[in-house]
Amino acid sequence: MLEKKIKYGLIGKNIDYSFSEKFFNEKFINENIGNCTYENYDLSSIKEFNSIIKDNSIKGFNVTIPYKKEIIDFLHEIDPIAKKIGAVNTLKICDKKKITGYNTDYIGFINSIKHVISNHSKALVLGTGGASKAIIYGLNSMGIKSTIVSRKKKYGLITYEELNEEKVKQNTIIINCTPLGTFPKIKECPKIPFEYITMNHLCYDLIYNPIKTKFLKESEKKGATIINGKKMLENQANESWKIWNS
Structure with a gap:
């Protein structure tokens, strides 16, 4: 039986140039993390987030321009430091689709x-x-x-x-x-x-x-x-x- 893939990705707009997809997929290869993938989610509007979050295999996102502030409206919880900063660049998706926002920038x-x-x-x-x-x-x-x-x-x-x-x-x-x-x-x-x-x-x-x-x-x-x-x-x-x- 094939092991189910765990998905991660980057949310942003016009992100073909992005560093993250290459960085993480190389990391998965180099560290022999075979059950994970990372891809770009190029959204013309933050409202499109509602459709991609339906995928149960997604466990986390990075967030880039222009959605670091807009994504906050979709969170169930926000880390205290991210709340103080007023911007989120990392999402963790837990069981039952609970979304927590962090800032690692x-x-x-x-x-x-x-x-x-x-x-x-x-x-x-x-x-x-x-x-x-x-x-x-x-x-x-x-x-x-x-x-x-x-x-x-x-x-x-x-x-x-x-x-x-x-x-x-x-x-x-x-x-x-x-x-x-x-x-x-x-x-x-x-x-x-x-x-x-x-x-x-x-x-x-x-x-x-x-x-x-x-x-x-x-x-x-x-x-x-x-x-x-x-x-x-x-x-x-x-x-x-x-x-x-x-």
Whole structure:
């Protein structure tokens, strides 16, 4: 009798580029986990989640742009840290279809950056989506004060037009949490004044495809230390696997 397959997958929109499917299926092969598969679920609307969750063999999902906040409405339970962050990137499906939401992005981020932040105390976070919420939580937990940069004027945030020399030089960590620059739109980039970036800056892009975005290339030209999102993704994926098997 054939062993029943356990399914995992990624929920998102326009996710052909995704890292997760390749990462997990290679993991299953390399670690001889023969009863598991991982696939992409490219949803044009989060409402489509109701149909895919009917599959009894699915035990967990990762969640990416643009559904990290919208998926919360479908949960039966949410982990306290994910609730505090306000975004979910990992779902665990238990018996009787009980869905619990977690956030492993912040752990992946912390573990990818903690070795290079000793000389930094302030950060600019570009973007206001679900990913940025996890990054802000991670920064706060490491004692780094963050300022959020938004396209629109909102209370407690600043706009790109407000990024002057003083603000850029005071905030020596700059993190791109927007999708600008993701393959295939590699010429796109957040509109920040790169002329004020120096060798004292650490510029981090959550994007991993391409390996070096326009944001990172422009920052590197000014002498900044640059990091892409690949290590963060690997870290958060491994944390997701721990949750699914807990």
